[in-house]
Amino acid sequence: MTDHKAGKIDDLLREALADDLPPDVAAGMRQRIERFRSEKMTGEAKPSTVAWAWLFRRGVWAALSILMLVAGILLQAGRSSNPLTDRISTVKAAYTGLEAPRR
Amino acid sequence: MIENSRESTKSRTLLRWLFAAAFVFAIIMSGAFAGLMNKAGLLYLVFGSVAAALMGFTGREIATAFKMAGGAAGTEESLRVSAHFWEAAARNAWILGAMGSALNFTIALGTPSEGIAGISNRMIQSFIVTLYGLVLAVVCLVPAMKLSGQAGKVGRPASVASGGLPLDRIVGHVLFAAVLVLTVLFMIGGQPQGGPMPIAKVLLHGPAILVVIGGSIALALFMGAGAGARAWTLGFAMTGLVSLLTGLIQALLGFVHRNIAEIASACAFIISASTFALLGLVAVAGPLEDREVAEGRRDGPGILSRLSWVLFPLLTFIFLLLTFLMVVTPMEKPGPGM
Numbered sequence: 035m036t037d038h039k040a041g042k043i044d045d046l047l048r049e050a051l052a053d054d055l056p057p058d059v060a061a062g063m064r065q066r067i068e069r070f071r072s073e074k075m076t077g078e079a080k081p082s083t084v085a086w087a088w089l090f091r092r093g094v095w096a097a098l099s100i101l102m103l104v105a106g107i108l109l110q111a112g113r114s115s116n117p118l119t120d121r122i123s124t125v126k127a128a129y130t131g132l133e134a135p136r137r
Numbered sequence: 138m139i140e141n142s143r144e145s146t147k148s149r150t151l152l153r154w155l156f157a158a159a160f161v162f163a164i165i166m167s168g169a170f171a172g173l174m175n176k177a178g179l180l181y182l183v184f185g186s187v188a189a190a191l192m193g194f195t196g197r198e199i200a201t202a203f204k205m206a207g208g209a210a211g212t213e214e215s216l217r218v219s220a221h222f223w224e225a226a227a228r229n230a231w232i233l234g235a236m237g238s239a240l241n242f243t244i245a246l247g248t249p250s251e252g253i254a255g256i257s258n259r260m261i262q263s264f265i266v267t268l269y270g271l272v273l274a275v276v277c278l279v280p281a282m283k284l285s286g287q288a289g290k291v292g293r294p295a296s297v298a299s300g301g302l303p304l305d306r307i308v309g310h311v312l313f314a315a316v317l318v319l320t321v322l323f324m325i326g327g328q329p330q331g332g333p334m335p336i337a338k339v340l341l342h343g344p345a346i347l348v349v350i351g352g353s354i355a356l357a358l359f360m361g362a363g364a365g366a367r368a369w370t371l372g373f374a375m376t377g378l379v380s381l382l383t384g385l386i387q388a389l390l391g392f393v394h395r396n397i398a399e400i401a402s403a404c405a406f407i408i409s410a411s412t413f414a415l416l417g418l419v420a421v422a423g424p425l426e427d428r429e430v431a432e433g434r435r436d437g438p439g440i441l442s443r444l445s446w447v448l449f450p451l452l453t454f455i456f457l458l459l460t461f462l463m464v465v466t467p468m469e470k471p472g473p474g475m
Contacts, residue, residue: 110406
C-alpha cells in the first residue's frame, strides 16, 4: 500500500468517526471512565494496604522481640536483683561458710 | 479366620501391657527403689502428659491411637496419625521430665529449707523427675516404632483442612496450666513462705523470660512462615541452648572472680531459661507441629525438630547437674566483688 492511499483511508476514517457525540452521551462516558478509574485505584490500594499492615505487624513483633532479647541480656549482665538469685547466693554462701553477699 | 487372628493379637497385646503394669507395680510396692519415689513429680508427669497430648491432638485422634496400639485395624491415615501421636507422647514425656526437674530444682533452691543437707536432698530428688520422663518416653516409643513401621508402607495422605481450635485442645491448654500450678503448690506444700507471692517471684525470673521469649519470637520471625511450626521448635531450643551456654560462661567467670553474686546470678539464669525454653517446646512448638502432621500439611517432624526434642532436655539435665555442683562447691576465698 502506498503512502497516498494510506492518507486517503485516514481522511475517510476521520470523516466517518467524527467527534460528534451529543453532550449528554459524552458526559455519561466521562462518568463511566471516572468510575472505572476510581475502582481500579481502590482495587490496587486494597492488597497493598493489607500487605503494609501485615508488614507493619511483623515489623512490630520483630522490633519487640529484639528489644526483649536485649533487655534480658542487659538485665542478666547487670546482675539485677532477683529472689532466686538471692536465695542461691545464700545457699552458696552457706556452703562456703560465709555470709550471703549484699546487693 | 481374619477376625479370630485379630482377636488373638488384641488379647496378646493386652496381656503384654497388663504384665508390664504388674511388673512396675510390684517394683514400686517392694520398696526397693523407695529413694527414687517423687509423688509430686510422678503426678505432674502423668497429668502433664495427658494435658500435652490434648493440646496437640483431638480426643478422637487420641482414642484411635490407643486402639491402634492395642492391635486394632484402621485406615492408612489413622495409622500415620496414631504413629505420630505416640512419638509426640514420648517427646512430651521426655521434655516434661526435664522441665519437672528444672521446676523442682528452682523450688528446692528458691524456698527456705531445713539447712544445707535439706536443700541438697531436695535438689537431688528433683533429678528423679527426668528419670520418670525417660521411662515414660521409652514406653510411648514402643507403639510409635511399631505403628511408624506400618505407616511407612503407605503413601503421603491428602491435606485435611484445619477445623480451628476444637474444645478438647482448649481443655488441654487449661489442664496443662492447672497441672503446672497444682504441681508448684504441691511441691512447696508445708514450706514457710515470706512476703506476697514469693514463689511466683522466684519462678518468674525476668532476664530469662525476656531472653527466651524475645529470642524465640525473633528466630521464628526470621525463619519465615515457610518453616511453619518447626521455626518455633528451633527458636525455643536454640534460644535455650544459647542461654545455657551464656549462664555457664558467666558462672565460670564468677568462679574466676571469686564472686558469689555472679555465680548465683548465672545459676538462676541457667535454671530459669531452661525451664521456659522447655515450656515453650512442650506447650507452643510441640502442639503446633502435631497439628501440622495430623492435618497432613507435613509428612512428619523434621530432623532438626527431632534433634531439638531429644538433645535440649538432655542438655538441660546436664546443666542442672553442673548447677548443682556449682552451688555445693565451696569457694576458698571470696574476691573483692562480694
